[in-house]
Amino acid sequence: MTVKRGKILSFANPKGGVGKSTLSCLVTAMLKWTNSYNSVQLIDADKQGSSISLLQRISDNIPCSHYPISYEYDKLNVILLEQLMNNCRMQTGNVLVIDTPARPDQEGIELLTKSHAIIIPCSNTLAELPITLDFVKKIDDLKARIKKIHPHIVVIPNKIHLNRKHIDDFIKYFDNHDVVIGPPIHDSAFIRKVYTKQYDYKKIAQETIFSDLTNVVNFLKKYVIDEELDEIYRVDKAYKDENITNLRT
């Protein structure tokens, strides 16, 4: 199925090591493997460039460029990246995935808000939940200020232990915010190895974690790329307009 407008999905979280690079690469590759889109590409906006090398190792035919935005002298990249996002948005069937750096500055955060959705990997640990919540609040406030439903904020529970019930932790944490909680990705030895071994589609598809990744990709396709979340928010907005109350606290 082709999409209406180009979509930009930014993987972000100011906390380092939550899974932004790993998940943005795997999701980009899996979106490409569905053959559903005219173009799927990845931008690595982190100076480390780790997602470029990972993506090239798991698939050699997905366009991937490096626009690090974390330093003062990278301001030109912010401008170039914004142009690229605008171009992507105007073309039907395009998907642009952006892997963003930890601790982005204000300019970086403002650039992120031009995405269709911000995908936030986060584990249910106290090392990651509070920082993630602060980030969600910041994005939520920016959205409220500019009165936009975009970017959608999608939290992807990551590194979840297999037998641990995780959903209550996330609901408790993000309850008062405009956040959608996606399917979880479990803690996986494969994900730890993916940077060091040679993998391709056939090998990845045999891994147990593949079903988790497939759930996340299907979720992003349905709710973000095929615009079901837009529809839900439009209905919700009409409801709010009719019922006077602003449910946002």
Ligand SMILES: Nc1ncnc2c1ncn2[C@@H]1O[C@H](COP(=O)(O)OP(=O)(O)OP(=O)(O)O)[C@@H](O)[C@H]1O
């Ligand atoms: N579901 C998972 N199971 C096991 N290990 C994981 C999982 N997700 C990520 N990791 C591991 O966590 C580490 C950090 O992941 P990654 O580099 O993707 O995080 P990041 O958010 O991009 O970090 P940075 O902010 O430094 O760019 C990597 O070693 C990766 O293999």
Ligand SMILES: [Mg+2]
């Ligand atoms: Mg990274």
